[in-house]
Amino acid sequence: MGGAARGGGVARGAERAVERRPEEVKSAARALEVLELLGTDGARLSLAEMASAMAVPKSSLHAILRTMEARRWVDVDPSGTRYSLGLKALLTGTAYLEGDDVTSLAGPVLDALAEETGEAVHLGRLDGTNVVYLAKRESRHALRMYSAVGRRLPAHATGLGKAVLSQYDPAEVQRRLDWPLERLTPNTVVDPDAFLAQLAEARLRGWAMDDGENSADIRCVAVALGGGQGGGHGGDALSCSAPVSRMDDARAEEVAQLVTEAAHSLSTLLKRLGQH
Incomplete structure (x- = not known):
């Protein structure tokens, strides 16, 4: 799946290059596009691949990459042909998380939820058409799902994404x-009517489910912050994921209740700070 995601990231980079607004500073926009491309599932791309995705001359892009490498925003492999994110990107991303109130x-809410369920739990945020993991706690079991802070997944195929999207009306x-x-x-679920029906069901019961829709053997239940009441959710949600072998329908209902309580607790904390 990672390889497919990287390919999709390159393609989306090409779309961003085409959609660049005239008022943007060209060199700054290109530097940001480099970061967006390389930030897709740990991508390692060549100059030619990035130039093609961004629809820019290789000579212009090479000068930008040299500057970004010197400032440690990108790294280049020993062969000097493939680029990846550099240390400065990590430091900036860490600073974002440290400065984010949610x-x-x-932290304590995720710790408690992971202890109660014994499974992997996540805090995620809607970002465009994707969900980004902002925090996670591992399952106590040896058999567990792969996830990582900063990972982006299509919102329509994740419990987190559907929990947030269920707060919006169908047109939105x-x-x-x-x-x-x-x-x-x-x-x-890719049929529009079936997908919107899923969101309507999630809205009514207060939690959403990804039933093997992102990873075939994983089930995930998720609740938008704000308890599914349609306001103040901020695009964030909590989730709990487990292999299908440990998450039958009855267990999913139990876990959903625990996630709902955790989401309510976190939402209450945020309201006290005036953040949600």
């Missing part, structure tokens, strides 16, 4: 997502 307050959902929806597994 992330900083979520249709505006926010890229149609047709990408099928990541045989279980991914």
